[in-house]
Amino acid sequence: MAYPDDLVAAVRGQLGLDGAGRLLDVGCGPGSLTLLLAPLFEAAVGVDADGDMVAEARRRAAAVGITTIDWRRLRAEELPAGLGEFRVVTFAQSFHWMDQPLVARRVREMFTADGAWVHVHATTHRGVDGDDPLPQPRPPWDRVDDLVRHYLGPVRRAGRTVLPDGTQSGEEEVMRQAGYAGPARIDVGGGQVVTRSADDVVASVLSLSSSAPHLFGDRLPAFEADLRGLLDAASPAGLFSERTREVGLVIWRP
Known part of the structure; x- marks a missing residue:
């Protein structure tokens, strides 16, 4: 399901974005978040380890006429990869798959003075459980x-492995040990x-x-x-x- 409409306004307002600077979306997949946020910046870069995802992101960008995004097939662990500096770096439903301490340290070198790292925590493949009446049945x-x-x-x-204990946790400790301050938290959308x-x-x-x-x-x-x-x-x-x-x-x- 699509990200909520108010996500863009929340990011703009919280970070004081004014159209300047560059965005880096790490683990961009087919560009769902990159395409939403790119108009807030002069330029953007979307990186993903999967070539098919990058190809789909390029196709979707071309379909809506967005030409300010550079799409790269790249593992997060390979950053900074000569990509330059960024005002905002986003990770949408992706950081838990990575070598978190390594990526946190390497990305910290890539920010401008007013930079910000944004984790986007979302479950977009399925909705909220419940028994309140809806126009159609809920998926089973x-x-x-x-x-x-x-x-x-x-x-x-x-993917090619198993998760007997679920995905990685301890994200906040990783970020603090890598030298980041915060966090600030906002919830948007829902319902x-x-x-x-x-x-x-x-x-x-x-x-x-x-x-x-x-x-x-x-x-x-x-x-x-x-x-x-x-x-x-x-x-x-x-x-x-x-x-x-x-x-x-x-x-x-x-």
């Missing part, structure tokens, strides 16, 4: 999770009702590192057929409603 997420475990086993997968198609839900499931297409191997067609069967049983019309979750902005200063 519990049954979807059970189906993923049926195919991939009980231990959560993460909006959105309508999603069955295709949207399938795409959300397959976008996760824990249920990425390659994990299923030659069983992917069977998994997708079973997933669509679950969704069809939950909503024969193929439409679902969800309430969006809050997005948390955590801002550090170098």
